[in-house]
Amino acid sequence: MEIIEIGRADDPRLDDFRSLTDTALRQRTEPAGGLYIAESEKVIQRAVAAGHRPRSLMVQRRWLDGIRALLHGHDVPVYVVPDEVAEGVTGFAVHRGALASMHRPDLPPVAGLVQHATLVLVLDGLGDHTNVGAAFRAAAGLGADAVLVSPRCADPLYRRSVRVSMGTVFHVPWTRMETWESGIAELHAAGVTIAALALRDDAVPLDRFVRQRPPKVALVLGSEGEGLSEETIASADVAVTIPMSGGVDSLNVASAAAVAMWALRH
Secondary structure (H helix, E strand, C coil), X not given: CEEEECCCCCCHHHHHHCCCCXXXXXXXXXXXXXXXXXXXXXXXXXXXXXXXCEEEEEEEHHHHHHXXXXXXXXXXXXXXXXXXXXXXXXXXXXXXXXXXXEECCCCCCHHHHHCCCCEEEEECCCCCHHHHHHHHHHHHHCXXXXXXXXXXXXXXXXXXXXXXXXXXXXXXXXXXCCCHHHHHHHHHHCCCEEEEECCCCCCEEHHHHHHCCCCCEEEEECECCCECCHHHHHHCCEEEECCCCCCCCCCCHHHHHHHHHHHHCC
């Protein structure tokens, strides 16, 4: 591990952390596969423990000892910067003291991920990174075997998603469908019953669905505003709804995922 002091925000060695968007990080041609940013010592620790490779770190001095212990044995540059330089590079106050530029791991194929799964969470078109992170945290805490994200779903490895998930995104097996149709076909091929959470008159109440629980279930949840499209619901085997009261028709998408996964846990 190489400790390097940097005192200027325009130093090119800090370019990995320079206000890059999620899309820009994913589409970088160097390094191959792109990058993501892990923020805070705890999240970096979980990423490294999951086998993800750091490329470089930007650290405020008071956090250096913890990072030094965390990366013992890793050949990676650690850039030590004053608070004002960290903020100047990222565009925000780096309260958690450390950012790591991480190589994106190769994602597994859908078929292999769901082959032996009994409870799968499928996120279709979620645009809010906070909701994606919260859904992953619920999946980890409530025993989902895998998470699938649709082609138009926000990135689980975006900085905010990772932070909200408390790093559980590194431990829950997940992948991105190449297309919606191919992902649904692979779920069906693995014998998974696809249950779309939707507000429909013909939807089965969750408690009734639980009593008739198929051996392998994939719960599909849609975007925050519009929910699931009619085409997506039509591709499912059954529509399921969470009975509500108090004049409330639905829950936040991550909360709905948590309720449904808790009900369907083995």
